Amino acid sequence: MTSHLDLTLVSTTMNRLSLPVFVLLLFASSPLRGDDITIPVIKDGEAQIIKELEDSDYWIRHDLWVETEFDLDGDGKLDRMHVSVTRPTQTDTQSLKLPVVYNSSPYFAGTTGGDDTYFWDARQELGDEPPKRSAAPEIDREGLRPIISKRHIKDWLPRGFVVVHSSAPGTGLSQGCPTVGDDPEALAPKAVIDWLCGRGKGFTEPFGGEPVEAYWSSGKVGMTGTSYNGTIPLAAATTGVEGLEVIIPVAPNTSYYHYYRSNGLVRHPGGYLGEDIDILYDFIHSGGTEETKAYCDCHVRDEQMMANQDRATGDYNDFWYTRDYLNRVDGVKAAVLMAHAFNDWNVVPEHSIRIYEALRKNGVQTQLFMHQGGHGGPPPISMMNRWFTHYLFGEDNGVENDKKSWIVREGDERTNPTGYPDYPHPWAKEVVVYPVAGAPQRGGLQLSPVEEPSEETLVDNFSFSGEALAQAEFTEHRLVYTTPKLSEAVHLSGTPRIKLRMACDRPAANLSVWLVSLPWNTNKHSKITDNIITRGWADPQNIDSMRESKPLVPGQFYDVEFDLQPDDQVIAKGQQIGLMIFSSDRDYTLHPTPGTELTIDLQQTQLSLPVVGGTMQFAPEN
Known part of the structure; x- marks a missing residue:
């Protein structure tokens, strides 16, 4: 019997095979089918863990590239995003269609790490142009195909969901350039969701390749992630893309001006003195050839970011306007469970509160989970499960009637929030x-x-x-x-x-x-x-x-x-x-x-x- 490790090696070394042939190879080498497993199992309004699906021998893993509508790296071809899929074998043996939990990130392929020598020098007189900064170090790309990331798999695949990951533009094996909050960071996940819903184009290779269809997808997608990975679900939701039913952003950066500035003042995120949007670009730019990297550095980082971020005055401008999702929130149709911490001094709490208030005003089904800790910290798994089970499996569990605000009180565990009618407290x-x-x-x-x-x-x-x-x-x-x-x-x-x-x-x-x-x-x-x-x-x-x-x-x-x-x-x-x-x-x-x-x-x-x-x-x- 071929081990899971063997299957991974097959997928890495035989990546020029079309996906249907690849899948046949998987089943030819493994007798595990699990035809008698029922998916999903729902109890008390939540999708339950199916013990057999905790075993990776009951999973199919493969990767592909999804075509977008933009060409950021100037090569004359529409950029493709690298996508990985982990799904139960029953999606083939039983022709089962399942909903998707989707996570996208610019971090999956590695970053510049903890080296901050290329950050801006904070020792600067107010109103003066900043001292020149050093060049960023090269990024050693991480990860092997077909596994972009293992995040969220153990939580959601055993509960009967397909788990999908993608690398953001200009990172890993995804094409294009990082734009840090501009349109492509919304359009890239939109393209993946369109593919998951049968509207987009997927291929076995970054150039050319055979078509790949998401025949195993039910057409219902939920997104989640933390920090930058929580920003991308909100970005995707602002496009109003059909099929994105629910998002659970955790500590999302909802405005890059609010991340790097405060009321006209140059302000750095907690723990990252000297960081600015061009630094973040360098931090994540792990994709592309030397030629495309040079193109992106010139046309995106230098001509757009460094020319418009304005570290002399800290003033607001159109560059920052386009990177504020509050200005796009009218496009959101998906249900939203916002999560953040009141003592998050990296992505400060206003990022989620401002979006929560706007969504409530727009009549979007929204709830808020807040805790007293620092950066990150998702809602309890049971709360997330109720949301995904309701909006993706269609279970009538009443989640839409739950309290609108959930606050973890001082000294309480994060898994034990207190419910309130709204935030702020009505009294x-x-x-x-x-x-x-x-x-x-x-x-x-x-x-x-x-x-x-x-x-x-x-x-x-x-x-x-x-x-x-x-x-x-x-x-x-x-x-x-x-x-x-x-x-x-x-x-x-x-x-x-x-x-x-x-x-x-x-x-x-x-x-x-x-x-x-x-x-x-x-x-x-x-x-x-x-x-x-x-x-x-x-x-x-x-x-x-x-x-x-x-x-x-x-x-x-x-x-x-x-x-x-x-x-x-x-x-x-x-x-x-x-x-x-x-x-x-x-x-x-x-x-x-x-x-x-x-x-x-x-x-x-x-x-x-x-x-x-x-x-x-x-x-x-x-």
Whole structure:
């Protein structure tokens, strides 16, 4: 009997065979058929694991190339995407048609790894052109045919789904160029879905080859993935492609401007100081010949990305507009289960919240799963199963009537979320608090504005991290204002908003705001709420327009107003809620020469908090 490993080797070495011959070879060498297995088995509204399908001897694996409608690499031929399929043998022995769980990624073939020497230098004066960066290292392509990835197979194939993977344009064995958020990243998965639904063209080879049909597909497709792999399902859904019934994006990047900028400010994703969209392009560009890579580098990275990303001002423009899926969300027809974390400082939580709110407004069947951890973290497998079983197998399990919002509460396991009617919590009301002077130590936060004019000044210095500034008892490099100790726990649910009046002694400045819980918890094993409640960043030069910066007049006061990141968090009894205002955020913003002075007019500054229960719940400890 031929082993699974033997079959993989056959598929690698005999890739010039047409798919029908390849499949016949598989069955000629293996007596396992499983004709007596029933697929699917559904119980309590969920597709159940079929024990036999946990055994890879009951799987068929093959790969192919799906033709798209674009030619990115300039070779005069429509680009083809590399696709791999893993399906139960019953799709042939019983002529069974099954729905598909589909995952697409630019990462499957490898990336530049952990080398960040080619990132932009954050040590840059605001408004200046950035120092030239180094060239990216070459990517050693990973993976052998026909297996692009093994992700999601163990979860979904034993439950009776076909699992399909594809490499994004310009990565792995997929043709074209990476465009990082532009049209082709939506049109590539659309082409694969069209093929899965009998409308597209598949071939055994990247050029020429024999036709391949997805005769085993029921024509119903669901997509899921995390981070960039979660962005692609949303991108595909915005095309309105028929057959894409449901998507479960986890921590998706829904706007590259919101990923690399904040309110006109150059801001880097957490953990990736100096990254920008051209860096991400280099990070994933694992596909193509030397000739096509050079073409893509010139026409996509250099002429489009580096020419338009604007690291000098951070302003919004048409380049960024085309890479914001909120501008395309009207095309979404598929049901959507959004998943994200409130403490994700890589892809910040607004990415999912903004899309969730827009989809709900458009009447799309949508639910939201949020947890208190960091980047990634899918919904419980049971929740995902209910969604896939309902929308792909057509099981009437009532998932559309479930709670609209699922929040993992502090200290709870991610598999045990609490259901709410919606997000934000319907009982959340705006509570406005006002700062009281106290610099260079800590001032107060109270429910009424200060009566007398009051100004306080901070001095920018990127040398100090935000965490260090929040914990400092005495420093000129930030302003902190805290409530008295809370007599009862306070549940925040929604998007805090800061409004302040400020002046600067220079034409440009970073502006950073953190909302923190104090005293600081230094016990890493404690289940106390994370001290960083939420954050926000803005460029005061963009108060009139995100598309055009205007230099500040030194000494002149400006009104600056912007949202912090959305949150749903319970601040424990006995803690204090603190508002911290500072300039350069060491781990996120550019690093201008220290010394810029920001003056805050406290009488014209306020913080709006979304408090469940409103002001009555926001009482100081006696």
